[in-house]
Amino acid sequence: MIDKVFEKSIKKQFEFDEDVASVFDDMLNRSIPFYKQMQELTINFALNHLDKDDYVYDLGCSTASTLIELGKQSNFNLNLIGIDNSSAMLARAKKKCKAFGIDIDLKNEDLLTTNYDHAQLIISNYTLQFIRPLQREKLIKKIYNALNKKGIFIFSEKVISNNKVLNKQSIDIYYDFKKTQGYSEYEISQKREALENVLIPYTDEENKKMILDAGFTHFETIFKWVNFATYIAIK
């Protein structure tokens, strides 16, 4: 279904509710520049670090697109676990897993309180940005602890720049991108308001510091388009 969530006047903050979940795949494809390519890179790097029967977690899996694609592309068995606290998202994830015949353990839980361990790979694309900063630092430590030795954490984030001028230019370029995807100025401004204080982006430097402070030995940017970045951290 086509994303028309912000065509009407919306006064509440952004939520991953039924309205958003029902159009979410279209929303991501049209709101995140190079989303498909970023997902393909995530899977390429993931497969390079995985062996038969490894445990893979997707934190904030939404409709499970990434784990389904990983399951399709892997020619060995993986234990795939998707965690999300939106029932509306997980209902769609369940249907998609069934349709594609991919076995994924879908858990309706809060990333901050649920347990995950023995992970060879943890993925979290465009989800940490929705976790309050103080809790975000704790979550990264939890992710670190859940990973095997040399385990991998791949994550993507909307980012900001320390340079005010470049930051403003990046936001303008991003909103122009949204227009090319068919969103109107009204939809763009409504969503911007709804996301205020809900999506809290860090700079690249802050993301790097958070990762290294948690104990990871390596941090690398594997993809960047203006204000959207994908990183790999190695334990």
Ligand SMILES: C[S@@+](CC[C@H](N)C(=O)[O-])C[C@H]1O[C@@H](n2cnc3c(N)ncnc32)[C@H](O)[C@@H]1O
């Ligand atoms: C932008 S979406 C992630 C997109 C997805 N990773 C993908 O690439 O298709 C963020 C997801 O994180 C989930 N989420 C946010 N905070 C959460 C929390 N504290 N615990 C569990 N899930 C959470 C939301 O329900 C939403 O589905």
Ligand SMILES: O=C(O)C(=O)C[C@]1(C(=O)O)C=C[C@@H](O)C=C1
């Ligand atoms: O910042 C925006 O305006 C966006 O639409 C970005 C973004 C994201 O980065 O996750 C925000 C919410 C939706 O989940 C999809 C895309």
